Amino acid sequence: MNPPVRRRLLVALGGFGALAAAAIVLAPLAGSTSIDLRRALNPSLPFADNVDAQIFFVARLPRTLAGALVGAALAAAGVVFQGLLRNPLATPFTLGVSAGAALGAMLVITTGWTAAWSGLPAIPLASFAGSTGAVAIVYALARARHGGLSTHVLLLAGVTLNAFFSALILFVQYFADYADLYRMLRWLVGDLDVASYQPIAAAAPLLAVAFGVFAWLARPLNLLSLGPDAAGTRGIDVRTAQRAAFFSASVATGAAVSVAGPIGFVGIIIPHLVRLMVGADHRIVLPSSALFGAAFLVGCDVVARTLMPPVEVPVGVITAILGGPFFLWLLVRRG
Amino acid sequence: MGILTGLGARGSGLGSSGIGVWGRSGQALVVLAALLAVSIATAQERPARIISLIPAVTEMLFAIGAGGSVVAVSSFDTYPPQVRDLERVGALLDPDLERILALKPDLVAIYASQTDLARQLERAGIATYEYRHGGLKDVLTTIRGLGARVSRGQEAARAAAEIDAGLDRIRRRVDGRPRPKTLLVFGREALAIRGVYASGGAGFLNDMLIAAGGENVFADVRRESVQAASELILARRPEVILELRAEGLPGDRRRAEIDVWRRLSSVPAVRANRVYFIADPRTVVPGPRVVEGTELIARALHPEAFE
Numbered sequence: 001m002n003p004p005v006r007r008r009l010l011v012a013l014g015g016f017g018a019l020a021a022a023a024i025v026l027a028p029l030a031g032s033t034s035i036d037l038r039r040a041l042n043p044s045l046p047f048a049d050n051v052d053a054q055i056f057f058v059a060r061l062p063r064t065l066a067g068a069l070v071g072a073a074l075a076a077a078g079v080v081f082q083g084l085l086r087n088p089l090a091t092p093f094t095l096g097v098s099a100g101a102a103l104g105a106m107l108v109i110t111t112g113w114t115a116a117w118s119g120l121p122a123i124p125l126a127s128f129a130g131s132t133g134a135v136a137i138v139y140a141l142a143r144a145r146h147g148g149l150s151t152h153v154l155l156l157a158g159v160t161l162n163a164f165f166s167a168l169i170l171f172v173q174y175f176a177d178y179a180d181l182y183r184m185l186r187w188l189v190g191d192l193d194v195a196s197y198q199p200i201a202a203a204a205p206l207l208a209v210a211f212g213v214f215a216w217l218a219r220p221l222n223l224l225s226l227g228p229d230a231a232g233t234r235g236i237d238v239r240t241a242q243r244a245a246f247f248s249a250s251v252a253t254g255a256a257v258s259v260a261g262p263i264g265f266v267g268i269i270i271p272h273l274v275r276l277m278v279g280a281d282h283r284i285v286l287p288s289s290a291l292f293g294a295a296f297l298v299g300c301d302v303v304a305r306t307l308m309p310p311v312e313v314p315v316g317v318i319t320a321i322l323g324g325p326f327f328l329w330l331l332v333r334r335g
Numbered sequence: 336m337g338i339l340t341g342l343g344a345r346g347s348g349l350g351s352s353g354i355g356v357w358g359r360s361g362q363a364l365v366v367l368a369a370l371l372a373v374s375i376a377t378a379q380e381r382p383a384r385i386i387s388l389i390p391a392v393t394e395m396l397f398a399i400g401a402g403g404s405v406v407a408v409s410s411f412d413t414y415p416p417q418v419r420d421l422e423r424v425g426a427l428l429d430p431d432l433e434r435i436l437a438l439k440p441d442l443v444a445i446y447a448s449q450t451d452l453a454r455q456l457e458r459a460g461i462a463t464y465e466y467r468h469g470g471l472k473d474v475l476t477t478i479r480g481l482g483a484r485v486s487r488g489q490e491a492a493r494a495a496a497e498i499d500a501g502l503d504r505i506r507r508r509v510d511g512r513p514r515p516k517t518l519l520v521f522g523r524e525a526l527a528i529r530g531v532y533a534s535g536g537a538g539f540l541n542d543m544l545i546a547a548g549g550e551n552v553f554a555d556v557r558r559e560s561v562q563a564a565s566e567l568i569l570a571r572r573p574e575v576i577l578e579l580r581a582e583g584l585p586g587d588r589r590r591a592e593i594d595v596w597r598r599l600s601s602v603p604a605v606r607a608n609r610v611y612f613i614a615d616p617r618t619v620v621p622g623p624r625v626v627e628g629t630e631l632i633a634r635a636l637h638p639e640a641f642e
Contacts, residue, residue: 033570048600051569058598059566112525112582121526174429177411179522179532179581181428186530186562195528195565196598305564310556310571312564 016291032309068294075293078267080249083221092267095158099165104130131254190263190316213248265323381486382442394622471542501626509548518573547633583614
């Protein structure tokens with residue numbers, strides 16, 4: 001890495017890192033109720049009696065951490081998919097991962113299937129299984145014709161699979177009763193109120209692996225953005241890079257969706273916003289997007305829980321309300 | 336509209352045949368025609384083929400003696416047992432217009448929000464009864480209104496009075512006892528405190544809770560349902576958590592679902608082991624069995640009052 005890039009990277013990491021850290025530290029202080037922080041952090045009080053501590057550690061802290069992880073995962077996966085598909089409109093949900101996850105979750109909700117596996121509830125498990133299935137189908141289709149990954153086939157297969165799964169979801173919803181339908185719609189909007197560390201702990205290893213691959217991917221993505229042929233002549237193994245990008249971003253997306261449902265817009269607006277600020281070099285864009293995505297989603301969640309207490313606005317609504325107009329502005333400005 | 340037009344046509348038809356037979360005495364004719372018209376009108380207004388798309392209305396029709404005229408019900412109807420053999424014609428979101436028309440009903444009970452269906456039935460000349468979801472008081476109003484609509488006013492008045500008296504009996508029974516702050520949950524994700532839907536301070540679940548001698552932790556939220564985040568549940572400190580479900584759970588699953596609440600160990604209901612499951616359709620259908628449903632809730636809140 002040459003010195004100017006390293007300097008830019010350090011500046012970006014410092015800035016976005018500080019932002020993410022500030023969001024994570026400050027977010028648990030805000031909420032629909034006011035708590036006494038000294039009481040909440042007083043270890044001499046028994047936890048079972050300490051309402052302030054429970055609000056802090058059971059309600060707010062897990063959802064802040066969930067927001068940070070999910071925001072980082074979706075934003076980084078968005079960067080990787082945009083780079084892999086060489087399409088600025090790609091999102092973590094473009095290739096059918098979220099639709100597969102949604103189908104899994106909807107099936108569990110309608111059938112009332114509740115089998116848990118090592119203490120994990122059925123909905124996140126089924127949603128992760130659904131996203132894995134979608135990834136496998138898209139990969140098999142995109143590989144079938146060329147041996148390598150054709151990004152065009154990936155894109156078309158993903159978009160078609162999205163539509164197909166959406167139709168299956170409607171079909172499943174048709175058989176659901178009112179209460180289930182309500183829960184399905186709620187799941188589809190996304191929600192960070194995990195109220196336990198369990199879903200975060202379950203997703204963390206998957207996200208760690210994905211982020212590890214992302215770290216390696218930054219340079220290959222820079223070259224892939226020139227096109228597969230040009231990238232090949234610059235000495236990278238295009239197939240390996242594409243595969244690594246596809247699977248790592250899919251795993252990150254599947255894990256994030258299993259924690260919080262398909263929260264929209266984070267995966268598309270954060271990468272674009274970050275590129276506007278730091279340029280197009282993936283070595284800087286990838287880590288910056290992860291940090292800024294974390295800060296953004298944690299911030300949106302604070303808005304969601306304090307906007308109209310005691311009722312909460314679904315965080316997916318906030319990201320879309322903030323993200324939608326911004327993205328349109330970006331589109332028009334760029335066009 | 337359809338019924339009125341049909342009635343007019345038939346009434347005049349009978350009237351004219353009456354002239355042929357009783358033509359000599361004008362006065363007798365007028366009196367008889369009037370009598371005929373009244374009796375035909377009554378017979379006409381007592382529909383012979385009723386379809387109900389609302390489980391609560393189906394139960395009401397059976398409770399006021401109109402069950403024999405019900406020819407089809409919604410896909411969610413389970414009570415009374417007689418409905419099991421009846422034809423199903425969809426529900427709120429998927430009414431099957433074709434099958435409804437094929438059954439030639441003279442009255443269809445629909446949700447007030449089914450405006451498309453209402454228009455289609457009106458075009459087909461079929462009368463509708465529009466049901467609006469409301470509070471516990473509205474159950475009585477609906478029964479009386481429905482009774483008037485199917486010409487069973489007396490039976491309906493009797494049924495409504497019985498419900499009223501039944502609810503009063505429960506209110507008296509729990510009167511004077513401390514009213515526990517209750518979280519009334521009617522939906523959440525399995526094995527997690529996520530996506531918790533609870534009754535707000537409006538609607539018939541809230542009214543049942545109050546009649547059963549409880550106080551709603553969300554009394555200040557003036558709507559039927561509240562999506563209760565974990566922070567909100569912790570902050571409101573309910574003394575009783577009551578989960579209403581349409582279907583029961585096997586014992587170990589039930590145990591596991593109750594144990595999930597231990598994550599919120601500072602909640603008084605959890606500490607006092609006052610988390611209850613009531614798996615009974617009587618607590619969720621705003622029909623004539625609300626008295627029994629309310630009593631189930633009252634027994635959970637005040638077991639000592641029913642010893």
